[in-house]
Amino acid sequence: MTEDPAPVDAPERPPRTMSRDARRVQLIEATIHTIAAQGLAWTTLTQVARRAGLSHGLILWHFETKENLFRETLSYLAEEYHLNWQVALAAAGPHPADQLRAMMAADFNAPIIEPGRLAAWCAFWGEAQSRPLYQQVCGDKDDAYIRQLERICAALTPPAGTALDPVLAGRMLRLVVQGTWLDMMTTAPTYSVAEAQRTVEAALAMCFPDYFAAAPTAERPAPTPAG
Amino acid sequence: MTEDPAPVDAPERPPRTMSRDARRVQLIEATIHTIAAQGLAWTTLTQVARRAGLSHGLILWHFETKENLFRETLSYLAEEYHLNWQVALAAAGPHPADQLRAMMAADFNAPIIEPGRLAAWCAFWGEAQSRPLYQQVCGDKDDAYIRQLERICAALTPPAGTALDPVLAGRMLRLVVQGTWLDMMTTAPTYSVAEAQRTVEAALAMCFPDYFAAAPTAERPAPTPAG
DNA sequence: AAACTGATTGACAGACCAGTCAATCAAAGG
């Protein structure tokens, strides 16, 4: 038994010591879920460690400080979100309407709107005003998202001056998505994802009626389909 | 000196001992501003007390527990918000379009969007998922606001089935307002109130073009006014 | 003016938590 009787190539159970990156991701995931369960304020290193099945000293070995653990957690979420819409955009067709639809749909991809993640986002927003953390970590990526939306909206806006300003259109679409996220957190009977998506589709139809069909009514089936 | 040499009717300086209600309001205001400055998580009783120029023991005398201080602070904000839109609604004309405009405008009244208050709201939203506090305190009032908006939107929606569903319209308008609030907190160069209002006006024009004029473009002046 | 009542203070206790550190453990290399 001094030598391994069989090679343990298959990663069936996690090894006692992990690679630096893998362990960091594990701890970040534990942090996200602890924040979702306890709230950012009441998240302690010991709780995160317990959820990961590790000691709290290890967190400080990997992240040096609690503040830094939070910074890297937010950065991880921001990167995940950024990649999510960029991949969706790259996979969409060349028409701006398809691209816009893809970006909006991406915001409701299952891994993105997992309750734990939404809760963590909300918790970080709540601290955005009083601590510079949010701006430092997410400022650039938020800007990139906003500018991309505006660019697509501009491409959908006819050159004549009567239509909706693309900056306003982009902002409104972003606010509706962001707002439905917040709704899913703060309203009592967590509202269905389908309902949230229907709201976004309605917003798209309102902003660019030439490219998007009007959504049906919210609850009851539409009495007569409109051509 | 055993008797007051002059009646101190004029409330020039606050008396050492205040009426229960006045003291509670003073402490709640101090709590709001401490939350805005430090964040909900890092708000301590001693900091709130110092801001009010009182001792931290007094907070516990009036509110029994820190959790309860937060509950009453949120309740105070919710009541203030609720009264604000109800007063605006009562002062508006009988036409639903005027009422809708009044409600939207009320959400940008100076005392409501004071930075300290917005920051406090965001902080409480951030905790809404993990702690039942928000739902307990604001659930009913949020519902009342939503139902009122839907009622007005329904009154503006023609009976024919082709128009935007009033539930979706009301929700979208609410999301845009809520979203601009969040934007004012999380985006770097705190965006101007005028810009936020213009966004809301654009949303109104999109939802009910028969009643609301399209807003001008976001930054540059509109090249030609559209009839 | 003495007694009384409610408001206010500040010292204190108990609990908890972030961060330090020495010891232990596991994998890899010589």
Next chain:
DNA sequence: CCTTTGATTGACTGGTCTGTCAATCAGTTT
């Protein structure tokens, strides 16, 4: 087999915070 290096643990420390409480203070009543 021994050494080295990096990962991991858990006890410990210093500090902070909430909540308690006895003492004090300021009005009000007797």
